[in-house]
Structure formats: C-alpha cells, structure tokens
Amino acid sequence: MPETETFRIPKHRRHVPTARQRVGKVLADWGITDGLADDVILSANELVTNAVTHCRISCAQVKITLTLREPYLFLEVHDPDRDRLPEPRNFAPDAEGGRGLALVGLLAHGWGHAQLPHTKCVWARFMLTQEPERAGNVPAAL
Template identity: 40%
Template sequence: MNQKSAELTSSVRNFSVQLSPTPRGARLARLLATEQLRSWGLPLDPARHLVAELAANAADHGRVAGRDFRLTLYVVGDTLRVEVTDTRGERLPEVRTPAPDAESGRGLLLVEALAHRWGVTEERFPRKTVWAELRLTPPEPVS
C-alpha cells in the first residue's frame, strides 16, 4: 500500500452546508464541494459532476419556498459519499430515458453511470436524501 492509499483508508472527513433551493444554490453547492475536495487532496471528477446533478435536482424538483437543501460530503476510508437532502419527501427520484431531442432529464442517468452506487433514503417526513458513492482509489489490478 502506498502512502496516498494509507492516508485515504485511515481518515474520516465530512463537510455539510445548507443552501437555497435555487439555481444559484445548486451552483454554489458544486463550487463549495470542489473547493472542499481540493482542500482534502481528493480528485475533483467525477465527484463535482455528482454534486452538480444532485444539487440541481434538489433545486428543480425538491424546492419548497423557505426551505433550504443540505449538501453533505463524507469520506470514510476509500469512499466518498455525496448526500443532498431536500424537503420534498413525496417526490422520489426516478431514472427515466428522455426523448433523444429532450434538453433535460438525463441527470440521474449520469449519476447512475458515474457513481459506484446511489440511492434514496426516506427520512422523517418531509425530508429525503439522495446519495451517491464513489471509490477514491482505483481497484487493484487483477493478476
């Protein structure tokens, strides 16, 4: 195990922030996540793409006037977990295949493609958390 791998597997880190459920709040989520990942010395991609999609969904589909959404980043060992919690627990995300000429509707397909795994945790009403996990170290080569 190299030094970088040892550092990844021995550390637990977290970051959490509440943001307005607006396009500006979604952009700020991506920017803050990017800076946090950079400060932790972690790869920026594809994590910032996951944050961007989950935050945009919270701003678009999870918006309730006067209620913020929360972005949380956890690093445990070699796993980064991105969580976005909003207050529209009755609106669970669905992966759909959009029409070829549709200008939106591909966000969860992107999350599904980039994340090691992802899902939804239904919390005390009216909240839900959409989460995605990434491995931070590449798998060991098969010999």
C-alpha cells in the same frame, strides 16, 4: 473516524454553482483533485439541480454532505420534499433534460435515496482507490 463536511444552500437554481464550487473546494482541501473530483462535482451538480428543481417546499434549503469513509467518498443531497422520490427517466435524444440520474449512475459506484423523518436524501458513493466500474461507454444521448 470519517471526515465530513456539510453546508446548505437556498433552494434556488442560482445557488447551484455555489454548491458546485463548495464541493470542489472541500475535495481540493482533502487532496482530491483528479478525475474523481470531476465525477463528484458533476454528480453534485446534477443532484443539487434535481433538488432545487423538483422540491415543492417553498423557502426550503438544500443540505449537501460529503463524507470520506475508506474506501468510499459519499455525497448526500437532502431536501425537505421527502415524499417526492427521484426516478430515472427515459429521455429522447433531443430532450433538454432528464439525464441527471443516468449520469450519476455512470459516474458513481452506486447511488440511491432514503426517506428520513423530515427530508429525503439522494446519495452517491465513489471509490477512492480506483475508477468506478462503468457499464461501457457513455451513451451518445448523454
């Protein structure tokens, strides 16, 4: 049976560090403390930041779920703005934002989104036993 940990944060930027810390603690409790932990924490930071930034539902909560199901670790970020789906953007080298999904795409072994009855879920999947296959080096713009 997979191990799962779920928690919620208020939809506000000041709670993103709390989510990042909670993800790090769950991973450490599961014995994941290497580069994989760094990749998952950074991806969680990006997906949670997107959720709190782009969700148009006021007084909402963002739900974060981590699941260990061999050979993967899954990260899910849910928010109630189910019709506003994530879209990777083209970004200028000097742009201050717009790189989050590209970064998750480089760090994870796959990512996507799903519309659920009352929320949307943006997820990322990470290999537990090996480094994810990466498409070359990280672009200089990231």
